[in-house]
Amino acid sequence: MLPLGGRNLRAGTLTPITPAMSAHARKRLYIKTYGCQMNVYDSERMADVLAPLGYGLTERPADADLVVLNTCHIREKATEKVYSELGQLKRLKEARAAAGGEMTIAVAGCVAQAEGEEIMRRQPAVDLVVGPQAYHQLPELIARTHRARGERLAADFAPQTKFDALSPERRPGGVAAFLTVQEGCDKFCTFCVVPYTRGAEWSRPAEAIEAEARALAARGVREVTLLGQNVNAYAGEGGLAGLIRRLARIEGLDRIRYTTSHPRDMDQALIAAHAEVPELMPYLHLPVQAGSDRVLKAMNRAHTAGGYLRLIETIRAHRPDIAISGDFIVGFPGEREADFEATLELVREVGYAQAFSFKYSRRPGTPAAALPGQVPEAVKEARLHRLQALLEEQQGAFNAAQAGRTLPVLFEKAGRRPGQLVGRSPYLQAVHAEAPDRLIGQIIAVRVESAAAHSLAGRLEAGLEIA
Ligand code: SAH
Ligand code: SF4
Ligand code: F3S
Numbered sequence: 001m002l003p004l005g006g007r008n009l010r011a012g013t014l015t016p017i018t019p020a021m022s023a024h025a026r027k028r029l030y031i032k033t034y035g036c037q038m039n040v041y042d043s044e045r046m047a048d049v050l051a052p053l054g055y056g057l058t059e060r061p062a063d064a065d066l067v068v069l070n071t072c073h074i075r076e077k078a079t080e081k082v083y084s085e086l087g088q089l090k091r092l093k094e095a096r097a098a099a100g101g102e103m104t105i106a107v108a109g110c111v112a113q114a115e116g117e118e119i120m121r122r123q124p125a126v127d128l129v130v131g132p133q134a135y136h137q138l139p140e141l142i143a144r145t146h147r148a149r150g151e152r153l154a155a156d157f158a159p160q161t162k163f164d165a166l167s168p169e170r171r172p173g174g175v176a177a178f179l180t181v182q183e184g185c186d187k188f189c190t191f192c193v194v195p196y197t198r199g200a201e202w203s204r205p206a207e208a209i210e211a212e213a214r215a216l217a218a219r220g221v222r223e224v225t226l227l228g229q230n231v232n233a234y235a236g237e238g239g240l241a242g243l244i245r246r247l248a249r250i251e252g253l254d255r256i257r258y259t260t261s262h263p264r265d266m267d268q269a270l271i272a273a274h275a276e277v278p279e280l281m282p283y284l285h286l287p288v289q290a291g292s293d294r295v296l297k298a299m300n301r302a303h304t305a306g307g308y309l310r311l312i313e314t315i316r317a318h319r320p321d322i323a324i325s326g327d328f329i330v331g332f333p334g335e336r337e338a339d340f341e342a343t344l345e346l347v348r349e350v351g352y353a354q355a356f357s358f359k360y361s362r363r364p365g366t367p368a369a370a371l372p373g374q375v376p377e378a379v380k381e382a383r384l385h386r387l388q389a390l391l392e393e394q395q396g397a398f399n400a401a402q403a404g405r406t407l408p409v410l411f412e413k414a415g416r417r418p419g420q421l422v423g424r425s426p427y428l429q430a431v432h433a434e435a436p437d438r439l440i441g442q443i444i445a446v447r448v449e450s451a452a453a454h455s456l457a458g459r460l461e462a463g464l465e466i467a
Pocket of ligand 3: 110
């Protein structure tokens with residue numbers, strides 16, 4: 001899923017993080033990130049903790065002294081990719097050793113947490129394995145592996161320790177940044193590995209988040225996306241709505257987003273914030289997974305299709321232009337044709353601006369893996385196709401509806417063509433326009449002239465800065 005230029009990254013995709021090789025870097029670090037936005041955030045923080053050891057980023061694994069794979073366990077495919085990547089890295093490591101050099105290979109993230117022992121057994125070239133709550137220990141682990149093999153596994157479940165060890169200072173790569181505010185999940189949807197790989201729900205204290213947000217703003221960040229596997233379950237002071245209002249007061253921070261939310265935790269205070277806080281962008285990623293109550297119950301989603309639709313209606317009553325995004329799973333065990341049609345019906349009723357949809361992937365150890373009525377691959381494939389056709393059509397219609405409107409666009413970087421910049425609309429659409437580089441980091445009025453499936457194109461409205 002990368003219609004959003006790599007920022008709104010989700011399971012199964014990968015982004016290299018932008019190399020910012022410092023002049024003082026003596027050693028080279030290559031990080032490959034799989035999975036969700038929380039892994040993108042974690043990869044940046046890993047680069048931060050390794051910088052004082054002299055590691056600077058490189059884009060080429062062959063040049064790296066240290067390779068980190070930050071992995072995702074959500075679907076089988078995501079996990080298998082890690083093992084095939086490790087096979088290739090092993091060859092690079094051997095080539096380096098033959099030339100008298102050394103390469104350290106670390107596996108981080110959710111596969112590390114879920115199958116650390118197995119990784120080390122299946123691929124002896126791996127020097128160390130570090131879970132999502134333990135990467136602040138990377139410098140120490142690396143020092144240890146350099147001294148001796150052994151003690152290669154760090155996978156505990158204490159996010160607090162990790163955040164206490166991380167500095168609020170960051171070196172963001174752009175004008176929009178991720179900021180993790182909550183970790184873990186207590187929902188136990190029957191298909192999902194996250195409660196096992198990330199542990200229980202835990203929220204960072206609001207002061208620590210504010211300090212990090214201030215540090216980002218001081219370095220030119222104008223948009224933050226607050227992250228959590230269940231971000232709207234944020235349990236710090238004032239809940240997520242309180243946190244958003246607090247961060248909205250920070251000078252220079254003009255846009256706030258959050259992801260991912262669970263329908264169950266969408267409270268009135270958060271809905272009201274969408275009506276009242278201008279910095280809170282009109283975009284909501286609110287996964288529903290399916291439109292059949294029978295399937296939703298088997299998924300342990302704790303909401304019905306009707307409940308979800310009423311919630312969307314309430315949110316739209318507060319913020320009529322809000323763009324709704326979602327996640328869907330087709331072919332959950334026991335899903336019949338009529339159940340699937342209920343999903344299509346729900347999609348038609350909501351009208352999504354954007355969405356992600358997946359074939360159900362059987363994950364060992366999750367309750368749904370043992371359910372009867374596993375759906376044949378060909379049926380899953382056909383349903384996914386039908387669902388995606390509908391979602392694409394809706395996304396196209398949502399984008400087309402912006403033509404002729406003037407939208408505030410936060411320019412983030414150079415566009416594909418020379419002289420062009422690309423930025424984001426409030427609805428998270430990529431917007432291309434001819435604009436000078438000095439407008440990177442500014443929010444500029446752009447008149448939308450045309451819409452494509454995944455982006456918009458427009459021209460600057462009299463070069464006017466509107467925020
Ligand atoms: N906490 C978030 C994100 C979870 S993972 C949420 O609840 O929305 C992101 C998405 O991956 C999920 O929303 C779901 O649609 C999908 N997913 C999770 N487990 C899956 C599985 N076993 N097979 C297929 N898709 C899955
Ligand atoms: Fe997984 Fe459900 Fe938790 Fe989301 S809410 S992370 S889908 S268990
Ligand atoms: Fe994947 Fe872990 Fe995120 S399993 S989706 S990287 S929380």
